[in-house]
Amino acid sequence: MGHKFLLFILYLTYMNTNAQEHTYSKNVSTFTIHAPQLDANKKIWIYLPEGYAANSGKYPVLYMHDGQNLFDSATAFAGEWRIDEQLDNLEAKTIVVGIEHVGDKRIDELTPYNNEKYGGGQADKYLDFVVNTLKPYVDSHYHTKIDKENTAIMGSSVGGLVSFYAVLKYPKVFGKSGIFSPSFWFNNAIYDDTIIAEHIDARLYFMAGDHESTEMIADFDRMLEILNTKMNNKKIHKKIVHNGRHNEELWAKEFSEAYKWLFD
Secondary structure (H helix, E strand, C coil): CCHHHHHHHHHHHHHCCCCCCCCCCCCEEEEEEEECCCCEEEEEEEECCCCHHHCCCCECEEEEECHHHCCCCCCCCCCCCCHHHHHHHHCCCCEEEEECCCHHHHHHHCCCCCECCCECCCHHHHHHHHHHHHHHHHHHHCCECCCHHHEEEEEECHHHHHHHHHHHHCCCCCCEEEEECCCHHHCCHHHHHHHHCCCCCCEEEEEEECCCCCCHHHHHHHHHHHHCCCCCHHHEEEEEECCCCCCHHHHHHHHHHHHHHHHC
16 A cells, blocks of 8 residues: 555545544543644643542643544544543543644644655644643643653654654653554655654654555664664564554554553
């Protein structure tokens, strides 16, 4: 499967909508915040653990991209990740912040470099928003642990790419990253930036299916070969899913295992 086809499928996935019944739980709410870095308003989904309201303790925070696909089948054209149900089942004590993409600007926001065919390259602005606008808001309005060891970021496809890039760009902010089906092919500069990065100190969970694209596993191995020279490999987890394909079904299925490894 080629990159152009994957991007076409993702375009259909993220631009289409269906009138369905909402499925998000009582622990999920939304708010809107202005992102001056992107000259846009961002809808944010937030999951608060069971018992949050009656507990004054502080919680780790997981930031995730494509917020409309995380909790609600009515807004997730290709199926939701069921984050709220999965975390409820795990009795997890983590706040999840889901950041909605802005339609046709998704690829721009979630890619750190330009691609000759597909454009992109605005991830520095997007991460500036996450780190310097959204995170301060979340930390001031919710009971959060603000240190890097308790701040994680996760996403899939170009969301996986930017979740890895975030660790390079903000090593003092993100101490954990869930990197699903990362689009390392988008620009080889991601390898160059990894090579020149100083010692990387974060927990990194890499996951991909072996039926996503012809390059996915090779790109995986190329990145991990670099990382194994720069950091403690006990902080790296790699999982290849047999017959896994580039879709929400795979990412939803693999979320709980990744979450448990990252927050263990």
